[in-house]
Amino acid sequence: MSFIKITEQPSLYDDLENKSVDELLTDINREDQKVALAVEKAIPQIEKLVSQIIPRMQQGGRIFYMGAGTSGRLGVLDASEIPPTFGMPNTLVIGLIAGGDKALRNPVEKAEDDMEAGWKELQAYDINEKDTVIGIAASGTTPYVIGALREARKHGILTASISSNPDSPLSQEADIAIEIIVGPEFVTGSSRMKSGTGQKMVLNMITTSTMIKLGRVKGNRMVNMQLSNAKLVDRGTRMIMDELGLDYEQAQRLLLLHGSVKKAVDAYKADR
Incomplete structure (x- = not known):
């Protein structure tokens, strides 16, 4: 056929x-x-x-x-x-x-x-x-x-x-x-x-x-996304605020220091 x-x-x-x-x-x-x-x-x-x-x-x-x-x-x-x-x-x-x-x-x-x-x-x-x-x-x-x-x-x-x-x-x-x-x-x-x-x-x-x-998402969030523009930095900052209870400036400073939501959250928790 x-x-x-x-x-x-x-x-x-x-x-x-x-x-x-x-x-x-x-x-x-x-x-x-x-x-x-x-x-x-x-x-x-x-x-x-x-x-x-x-x-x-x-x-x-x-x-x-x-x-x-x-x-x-x-x-x-x-x-x-x-x-x-x-x-x-x-x-x-x-x-x-x-x-x-x-x-x-x-x-x-x-x-x-x-x-x-x-x-x-x-x-x-x-x-x-x-x-x-x-x-x-x-x-x-x-x-x-x-x-x-x-x-x-x-x-x-x-x-x-x-x-x-x-x-x-x-x-x-x-x-x-x-x-x-x-x-x-x-x-x-x-x-x-x-x-x-x-x-x-x-x-x-x-x-x-x-x-x-493979562990690239936590909950429902892109915690490993690249911070390639202002929108993504803002999104990552708000993720950290929600996860750690920090204010916006603290969360953004932590994010930019470590380069990703996951690394920032892990580092913050490790210091506590």
């Missing part, structure tokens, strides 16, 4: 150019509401993945995202948000996109069609069995991603896939296949829409839950 791409099936809506702006927005929103439900169905697979990532990262392992186009950009985006949010080095969650950083802003022709490029890029990072490679491709057919997962798996590295088509070629290459079946896109084939939204949700779930279990 031939592989059918749900992501390429005709939209449930037609004559889009004749719809009012209100109708367009309402219909897009109606479709978007299906995404969270599709992600919910994949929670068992996401849990399986996160449960295997945590012990690997505790031993110094890393997460590598591999993708092309929208999928690649979302992987790079999630990876780039880990250092400021959780105070982790930028070497622990790494996003690789077909065509390199240039492809973040401009399409690079045929880059995603190179079956060998992804694995070559991973080798440059001295990838090993403590690491995890997560391939992202709405279609589930992107050669750049498939090739990377195939080789990684051959080398005993944990692999996972995130796609929007069931039983795709990409799923066949992954130890853990996460399939977010969101249905046809509002604009036929435009997987930057529901598929992209679903991918972003899953990536948030993977890294956020992993970072929490």
Whole structure:
């Protein structure tokens, strides 16, 4: 039986150019509401993945995202948000996109069609069995991603896939296949829409839950966030005020002295 791409099936809506702006927005929103439900169905697979990532990262392992186009950009985006949010080095969650950083802003022709490029890029990072490679491709057919997962798996590295088509070629290459079946896109084939939204949700779930279990969150707060702007310094100051019962000036002085909420609180308590 031939592989059918749900992501390429005709939209449930037609004559889009004749719809009012209100109708367009309402219909897009109606479709978007299906995404969270599709992600919910994949929670068992996401849990399986996160449960295997945590012990690997505790031993110094890393997460590598591999993708092309929208999928690649979302992987790079999630990876780039880990250092400021959780105070982790930028070497622990790494996003690789077909065509390199240039492809973040401009399409690079045929880059995603190179079956060998992804694995070559991973080798440059001295990838090993403590690491995890997560391939992202709405279609589930992107050669750049498939090739990377195939080789990684051959080398005993944990692999996972995130796609929007069931039983795709990409799923066949992954130890853990996460399939977010969101249905046809509002604009036929435009997987930057529901598929992209679903991918972003899953990536948030993977890294956020992993970072929490690695001790980068206390209670419900980002106690290891980087103090990279005034807003974050203010947020950290208020966290310390709540935790230690200090006034604003005392809390801010302590925060700036130690560089993070966690270090500031630990140091203050150690002196008592």
